[in-house]
Amino acid sequence: QKEVEQNSGPLSVPEGAIASLNCTYSDRVSQSFFWYRQYSGKSPELIMSIYSNGDKEDGRFTAQLNKASQYVSLLIRDSQPSDSATYLCAVNRSNYQLIWGAGTKLIIKP
Amino acid sequence: DAGVTQSPTHLIKTRGQHVTLRCSPISGHKSVSWYQQVLGQGPQFIFQYYEKEERGRGNFPDRFSARQFPNYSSELNVNALLLGDSALYLCASSLIAGAYNEQFFGPGTRLTVL
Numbered sequence: 001q002k003e004v005e006q007n008s009g010p011l012s013v014p015e016g017a018i019a020s021l022n023c024t025y026s027d028r029v030s031q032s033f034f035w036y037r038q039y040s041g042k043s044p045e046l047i048m049s050i051y052s053n054g055d056k057e058d059g060r061f062t063a064q065l066n067k068a069s070q071y072v073s074l075l076i077r078d079s080q081p082s083d084s085a086t087y088l089c090a091v092n093r094s095n096y097q098l099i100w101g102a103g104t105k106l107i108i109k110p
Numbered sequence: 111d112a113g114v115t116q117s118p119t120h121l122i123k124t125r126g127q128h129v130t131l132r133c134s135p136i137s138g139h140k141s142v143s144w145y146q147q148v149l150g151q152g153p154q155f156i157f158q159y160y161e162k163e164e165r166g167r168g169n170f171p172d173r174f175s176a177r178q179f180p181n182y183s184s185e186l187n188v189n190a191l192l193l194g195d196s197a198l199y200l201c202a203s204s205l206i207a208g209a210y211n212e213q214f215f216g217p218g219t220r221l222t223v224l
Binding site for chain 1: 143150151152153154155158165166168198200207208209210212213214215216217218
């Protein structure tokens, strides 16, 4: 079992719809969770961090964390073609190390 | 404000050679982390440095080493290059050390080993 798992996709969503990206992790003691967006050939760009159970909203993005189920998700409302990218989930393994999923490729269809 | 900068952008080396990659963090950030990203995978943690000291090390061989300077910039060194070292090397900066802090990435250095 991988420490951080994401569906590789591609996930195809119509423009204007809600895109839902999911991530599961194996270490119950993990405390910090991050979503990054990575365009092809570029470096990861931080979207949001979340540390507590529940929802955290930032503009069109909402991160959801459920530590009991070891599950973190990212919702993108009103999806735009510019949202087409690979979305990476990162979870802390220790005080200093982040473990990353392989990413979900999201395609927004106009 | 300038973001994280890395140099060089691209690099081509042959097996057995040595390479040095450089990173300057965001102004005010004191911690630098290095990652290796192979196509189709997420970044793999190599090192984290804070206040010139190594604070964390990933599962990489001793051929990989790094250091941080008094101005908080950092170098990643890789000796005896192997074909498998071909990857995108990413530097990320954060205000302080720890995996709990948001990290911001530079553009990366794409290393090709022939």
